[in-house]
């Protein structure tokens with residue numbers, strides 16, 4: 001997959017897996033990662049799917065309606081890419097923390113829904129429930145920060161709550177922070193994510 005890898009200053013810090021939103025690319029979240037965890041190594045990936053020329057991580061049939069078959073296929077593809085990258089670049093596969101926004105947060109959530117030990121932790125900004133009716137692997141030891149907007153026009157409040165409940169039920173340690181705004185990522189939640197990251201790792 002098209003990506004950027006940069007080695008961090010601190011060897012024992014988790015590696016950040018950066019996953020952009022629809023229409024973004026592997027450059028989008030670099031500044032954000034630098035704010036949250038400036039010493040971490042970074043693996044920033046571009047989604048393999050194009051929607052009207054806009055990169056994404058999996059196909060959708062309509063706004064908020066995911067192509068399940070493609071979601072499952074792309075989730076596996078990304079998880080395997082992270083496995084391979086750990087060997088190529090020599091980072092600790094057991095210490096990978098995803099930072100995803102919107103579509104990128106959705107595929108990060110999907111990694112946790114479908115694959116055991118896919119992520120050691122995740123910062124999910126404005127994420128949805130990736131899939132329903134599946135048994136989520138045991139997420140004991142996985143820490144998740146959720147940043148969400150109370151008035152997000154794309155994601156009903158209850159959907160974010162359902163996502164939190166799903167992950168909690170699978171034994172993930174959850175932290176949530178709600179902003180008054182909508183789908184846009186705002187500084188306030190990035191600052192909270194940074195505080196969470198520093199307290200957790």
Ligand code: MLT
Pocket residue numbers: 021022060063064102103104106128154
């Ligand atoms: C998705 O398709 O993953 C969500 O609707 C968010 C987005 O628009 O990227």
